[in-house]
Amino acid sequence: MAGVSDGLLLWGALLLPFGLLLVAAAAASMSAALGDAAAGRPVTGLTLVQPVQEAARLLVVRRRRTVHPDALLWRVGGGTLFLTAVLAAAVVPIGQTPVVRYEAGVVWFNAAETLLWAALWLTGWGANSALGLVGGYRFLAQALAYELPMMLALITAALGAGSLDVVQVAAAQDGLWFVVWMPVAFVVFLIAALGFSFWGPFSHPVGADAAGGVLAELSGVDRLVVLIGRYAWLAAAAGMSVPLFLGGGAGPLLPSWLWWLAKTLAVLALLVWARWRWPVVRVDRFEEIAWVVLLPAVLLQTLVVSLVVI
Amino acid sequence: MSRFAFARPHVLLIEAPGGSGARLALERVLRERGCPLADSPADADILAVAGGPLEQFADRVWEQLPGPRARFDLSDPEYAAAELDGAAGQLRELSRQRADAASRRPPLLSESDMDMDMPAGLQMADREPDRDGLQLDVLHLPWGPALPWWPAGLVVHSRMQGDVLADAQVSRIGGETPAAGFWLAAADSVGPARAGAAARLDSLTRLLAVAGWEAERLRAQRIRDDLLSAEPPAQTHQALRRLHRRVGRSSTLARMCAGVAGNGGVDVTARYRQWLTDAVAAVDTGADPPAAAPAEDISGLLTELLTGTELSAARLLVASLDPWLSGALVSGGRRV
Amino acid sequence: MLEVILAVALGILAVAAGVAVFVVDSMARATYSLLLSFIAVAGELVLLGSAYLGVLTVLMMTVEMAVMGVFMIMYMMNPAGLMPMSMVHNKRGALSIAIGAFVVLGAGALLVPWPAREGEPPAELTRAIGESLMGEHMLAMIVIGVALLATMISGVLLATARGRYDRYGDDLARERPTDPVAGGVGR
Numbered sequence: 001m002a003g004v005s006d007g008l009l010l011w012g013a014l015l016l017p018f019g020l021l022l023v024a025a026a027a028a029s030m031s032a033a034l035g036d037a038a039a040g041r042p043v044t045g046l047t048l049v050q051p052v053q054e055a056a057r058l059l060v061v062r063r064r065r066t067v068h069p070d071a072l073l074w075r076v077g078g079g080t081l082f083l084t085a086v087l088a089a090a091v092v093p094i095g096q097t098p099v100v101r102y103e104a105g106v107v108w109f110n111a112a113e114t115l116l117w118a119a120l121w122l123t124g125w126g127a128n129s130a131l132g133l134v135g136g137y138r139f140l141a142q143a144l145a146y147e148l149p150m151m152l153a154l155i156t157a158a159l160g161a162g163s164l165d166v167v168q169v170a171a172a173q174d175g176l177w178f179v180v181w182m183p184v185a186f187v188v189f190l191i192a193a194l195g196f197s198f199w200g201p202f203s204h205p206v207g208a209d210a211a212g213g214v215l216a217e218l219s220g221v222d223r224l225v226v227l228i229g230r231y232a233w234l235a236a237a238a239g240m241s242v243p244l245f246l247g248g249g250a251g252p253l254l255p256s257w258l259w260w261l262a263k264t265l266a267v268l269a270l271l272v273w274a275r276w277r278w279p280v281v282r283v284d285r286f287e288e289i290a291w292v293v294l295l296p297a298v299l300l301q302t303l304v305v306s307l308v309v310i
Numbered sequence: 311m312s313r314f315a316f317a318r319p320h321v322l323l324i325e326a327p328g329g330s331g332a333r334l335a336l337e338r339v340l341r342e343r344g345c346p347l348a349d350s351p352a353d354a355d356i357l358a359v360a361g362g363p364l365e366q367f368a369d370r371v372w373e374q375l376p377g378p379r380a381r382f383d384l385s386d387p388e389y390a391a392a393e394l395d396g397a398a399g400q401l402r403e404l405s406r407q408r409a410d411a412a413s414r415r416p417p418l419l420s421e422s423d424m425d426m427d428m429p430a431g432l433q434m435a436d437r438e439p440d441r442d443g444l445q446l447d448v449l450h451l452p453w454g455p456a457l458p459w460w461p462a463g464l465v466v467h468s469r470m471q472g473d474v475l476a477d478a479q480v481s482r483i484g485g486e487t488p489a490a491g492f493w494l495a496a497a498d499s500v501g502p503a504r505a506g507a508a509a510r511l512d513s514l515t516r517l518l519a520v521a522g523w524e525a526e527r528l529r530a531q532r533i534r535d536d537l538l539s540a541e542p543p544a545q546t547h548q549a550l551r552r553l554h555r556r557v558g559r560s561s562t563l564a565r566m567c568a569g570v571a572g573n574g575g576v577d578v579t580a581r582y583r584q585w586l587t588d589a590v591a592a593v594d595t596g597a598d599p600p601a602a603a604p605a606e607d608i609s610g611l612l613t614e615l616l617t618g619t620e621l622s623a624a625r626l627l628v629a630s631l632d633p634w635l636s637g638a639l640v641s642g643g644r645r646v
Numbered sequence: 647m648l649e650v651i652l653a654v655a656l657g658i659l660a661v662a663a664g665v666a667v668f669v670v671d672s673m674a675r676a677t678y679s680l681l682l683s684f685i686a687v688a689g690e691l692v693l694l695g696s697a698y699l700g701v702l703t704v705l706m707m708t709v710e711m712a713v714m715g716v717f718m719i720m721y722m723m724n725p726a727g728l729m730p731m732s733m734v735h736n737k738r739g740a741l742s743i744a745i746g747a748f749v750v751l752g753a754g755a756l757l758v759p760w761p762a763r764e765g766e767p768p769a770e771l772t773r774a775i776g777e778s779l780m781g782e783h784m785l786a787m788i789v790i791g792v793a794l795l796a797t798m799i800s801g802v803l804l805a806t807a808r809g810r811y812d813r814y815g816d817d818l819a820r821e822r823p824t825d826p827v828a829g830g831v832g833r
Contacts, residue, residue, distance in 0.1 A: 280522025
């Protein structure tokens with residue numbers, strides 16, 4: 001098979017979903033802690049266990065039935081959200097080795113992210129609910145807005161390393177981390193991460209003004225699966241940002257996987273905090289910002305990087 | 311297991327006309343216990359109607375809650391915590407929930423519309439030209455009165471095409487200014503300055519909820535609850551000033567709210583900034599600043615503004631007219 | 647051996663999903679059946695050794711199917727297929743052309759005496775593709791790229807009903823354009 005070499009393929013593939021779940025749970029705990037702090041409640045051990053408690057609740061609650069849904073598309077959409085996150089995380093080097101070492105790993109990540117569009121739109125469409133549909137289309141509009149800047153940001157990192165292989169991109173940063181000389185690309189990647197995880201400022205597809213948008217008609221296990229997918233994508237994005245911009249597993253003393261984990265958790269904390277720091281950026285406003293501000297900025301960044309590399 | 315699972319049950323909080331006191335008490339208890347407020351019935355375990363029964367609207371919402379579920383109507387703010395405990399207890403009663411689940415039926419549709427071979431009796435939607443020159447389906451969707459983060463008693467019958475309200479008709483149930491009585495009583499008990507500041511913060515929390523800023527909404531709720539309590543803690547003034555700074559100077563929120571009503575309409579950004587400034591002024595000087603109403607006929611103004619707006623903009627507009635829709639700030643700034 | 651089984655399975659999946667596009671009533675299901683078919687084809691590309699082209703196909707096709715979802719709602723009267731309408735036209739003609747093309751191409755793939763492989767594929771296939779596209783034909787690529795962009799922008803401008811005079815007034819004198827939806831930058 002082309003492009004797939006080394007990697008911890010077999011048992012890595014089995015452990016990867018659980019590892020991703022753990023990091024996703026960490027994100028949920030961080031978010032719960034920030035929420036409690038804002039509400040004026042003391043942050044206790046119970047706060048940090050909140051993801052488990054919420055999961056238990058959703059497992060007990062019954063699933064929702066709507067009138068004449070497209071059940072196949074609805075459940076497939078919800079179920080594949082976590083699967084696409086696992087696919088994306090498969091090319092992330094944990095330290096120095098990823099589960100799947102792919103020749104075009106950066107494009108693989110991008111492709112998994114576009115599969116997320118399909119999953120989320122199907123979830124919004126399948127319920128046969130006006131508000132679910134509004135949420136699904138809000139997400140599509142948002143995705144079309146951040147996608148091009150994100151692709152260019154990914155290409156910029158690959159350009160700096162001269163390779164589409166994520167491991168090589170990480171290895172090319174042993175002198176200087178990419179975040180130092182391509183900061184615009186890093187910021188755009190983080191914005192896109194918030195966008196494709198429909199989190200925080202970019203949670204308009206699941207906004208309160210549309211009674212939860214895509215989440216409006218989801219209950220029980222279906223809702224749990226979509227929420228897990230959401231946190232898993234935050235985790236995958238944070239994990240990917242490290243080899244792309246923050247030097248991978250490089251660092252003194254500690255083993256490389258530990259450095260990777262520390263950096264991932266730091267980026268994850270930043271992403272989670274974004275939800276509590278900014279209001280929701282509505283999609284119709286974000287479209288213009290993405291095309292008129294972000295895209296030229298990233299293009300200039302790519303130009304600078306390509307001049308330096310050549 | 312169910313005790314752990316329902317340690318923080320999700321509550322769908324709906325305000326009926328005359329239920330401001332109950333709603334404020336419930337919001338306070340829920341915030342202190344960390345129970346999230348649900349956005350939709352599918353996410354709710356408990357349906358709480360503040361202010362007494364909301365006719366058949368609450369029943370329709372009740373039917374959409376997935377099991378296990380509990381509900382209560384709260385008219386007396388004193389019993390907020392007790393009622394919540396009772397409802398949470400009901401969630402854990404296995405036999406009761408089983409009986410409830412057994413008695414529920416799937417959603418029924420009228421059999422009389424089956425003249426064509428249509429799935430489940432659903433009619434095909436009419437198509438009409440929309441503002442962008444497309445032929446889009448028209449959906450009749452009523453907004454309220456049983457909707458979270460929504461002024462009490464307000465009903466907006468809309469014809470929606472996509473997420474645009476092509477047509478809107480505003481009506482009220484339960485009187486024009488349902489909350490006026492509560493805020494007048496509050497002004498008597500804690501003084502006009504604190505009541506005025508709290509009323510403005512109350513409307514601000516609804517605006518922040520609809521604008522999607524949960525952190526500041528929670529902080530605004532905390533300050534509002536502190537202002538309305540018998541002995542506000544020392545740092546309340548400090549917190550209010552910080553809120554004024556963060557929310558008032560937030561360029562993101564300003565940009566999201568600017569131009570929502572089209573040219574020459576209501577300026578949502580200016581409005582919420584004015585509320586914050588007035589609240590700080592009230593607390594600093596001890597006098598409630600007067601607030602002029604944007605128009606004589608608020609319902610008419612709202613109808614005009616909502617026609618042709620997109621969903622989020624519509625909710626922001628309703629939230630920006632909230633103090634006058636509910637009667638918290640009576641027209642002309644004079645407390646009648 | 648595993649690769650052969652995978653290739654056959656993906657091929658069957660691609661054809662089956664392609665047939666499903668025309669059998670289902672719901673446009674949403676048709677769109678995503680088409681996507682499934684394309685993903686199977688992308689899998690074949692990866693099996694054949696094109697790592698980059700394979701994932702690129704998945705990426706591009708998914709975005710295209712998602713955009714098709716947008717157009718579906720804009721222009722279709724019955725996108726979910728709930729009302730039993732026939733959505734196919736000229737069934738006989740289309741079927742005969744499709745089956746004919748499939749037979750011709752399949753026969754060509756199986757019966758043409760392909761030459762034996764001389765040499766080996768390059769170690770870094772993606773780099774080789776890049777160099778062959780950009781090395782000698784750089785000028786052509788640049789010109790084509792700009793021409794495509796110009797075409798897309800012109801297409802959008804031609805499609806929109808509102809021009810400069812609608813936005814800025816008859817003498818282009820307005821400070822702020824009147825748009826039904828304000829953008830985020832505040833222009």
